[in-house]
Amino acid sequence: MVPLCLAATACSRAADEDTLGRVRAGGTLRVALTTANPPWNFLDGAARPVGYDVDVAREVARRIGVRRVTFIGADFASFVGGIRADRFDVVIAGQSVTAKRRREVDFSRPYALNGVAVFVRRGDRSISGVKDLAGKRVAVSEGTVQAEFARDRVRDAKVKTYRNATLVLTDLSWGRADAALVSRFQGIYLAAEKGLAITPVGPVWRTYPLSMSFRKHSPAFRHALDTAISDMIGDGTLSAISRRWLGGLDMAAELRGLPPDPAARPSARP
Structure with a gap:
C-alpha cells in the first residue's frame, strides 16, 4: 500500500x-x-x-x-x-x-x-482620468485587477470584458467603448503598431x-x-x-x- x-x-x-x-x-x-x-x-x-x-x-x-x-x-x-x-x-x-x-x-x-493608464479615442475630451469613468463603457481584460476595479469601484460603469488588451483597445478605437484601463506600455505600443486612434489621458493610474x-x-x-x-x-x-x-x-x-x-x-x- x-x-x-x-x-x-x-x-x-x-x-x-x-x-x-x-x-x-x-x-x-x-x-x-x-x-x-x-x-x-x-x-x-x-x-x-x-x-x-x-x-x-x-x-x-x-x-x-x-x-x-x-x-x-x-x-x-x-x-x-x-x-x-x-x-x-x-x-x-x-x-x-x-x-x-x-x-x-x-x-x-x-x-x-506595470503602469496602468486610462485610454480614450483620440480627440475625446470628456474623459481625463479615472474620476471621469462613472457611467461610461469601460473596456478591460477579464480576470485582471482593472476588471475588478471597474466592477467594484467605478459607479454605474458599463464594464466590457475581453480576452486580452489587443481586443480591448481595438474595440475602443472603433467606438464600442468610451475608455479602457490597460498597461500604458501596451496601449502606446498597439496604437503605433496597429494605427489605433487612441491615446492615454491623465497620469499613470496605478503602478504595481x-x-x-x-x-x-x-x-x-x-x-x-x-x-x-x-x-x-x-x-x-x-x-x-x-x-x-x-x-x-x-x-x-x-x-x-x-x-x-x-x-x-x-x-x-x-
Whole structure:
C-alpha cells in the first residue's frame, strides 16, 4: 500500500519535487501567456511567441536547468485554474499579486513593474482620468485587477470584458467603448503598431509589480525562480531585455529595492 502524506510538510515536499524535479527531469518548462498583450507577449509574423515575457521565460528556464520552453496560450481569467489543473507549470504574463490569487497559487519575486493608464479615442475630451469613468463603457481584460476595479469601484460603469488588451483597445478605437484601463506600455505600443486612434489621458493610474505564478507548496521551485530573477536583475540581463521591448526602459533599475516576498508587498488592488 502506498502511504498517504501524513504531514503538511511531507505533502509540500512531494508537490515541490513534482514541480522543479519534474520540469528538470522532463527538460521542458510549460509557460502560460496570452500571446496577445504586446510588448509583454504576442505572436510575430511567423506565429511565434515574442516579447518581454517570452525572453524572460526562456532565460529563467535556462537558469533553473530546463532545456526547452513550451508556450501555452491562455488568458487572465484562466491562469489560476490552469495552474491548479496542471495545464502549465508557471504563468509569466504580467500577473499582479492579489490576496485572492495568493489563496490559490504562489508567486515569485517581481520580474517587472506595470503602469496602468486610462485610454480614450483620440480627440475625446470628456474623459481625463479615472474620476471621469462613472457611467461610461469601460473596456478591460477579464480576470485582471482593472476588471475588478471597474466592477467594484467605478459607479454605474458599463464594464466590457475581453480576452486580452489587443481586443480591448481595438474595440475602443472603433467606438464600442468610451475608455479602457490597460498597461500604458501596451496601449502606446498597439496604437503605433496597429494605427489605433487612441491615446492615454491623465497620469499613470496605478503602478504595481508583476510576478510569476505557480502551484502552491513549491518552495524549491520558487527559490529557483527567485534566484534566477535576482541574478538577471544584478547582471544586466533584465535591463537588456526591457530596453529591447519597453522603449528603452531599464526594468532592473525599476525593480531594485522592491521587497522580494509577495506577502511583503502592498496589494495591487486599487
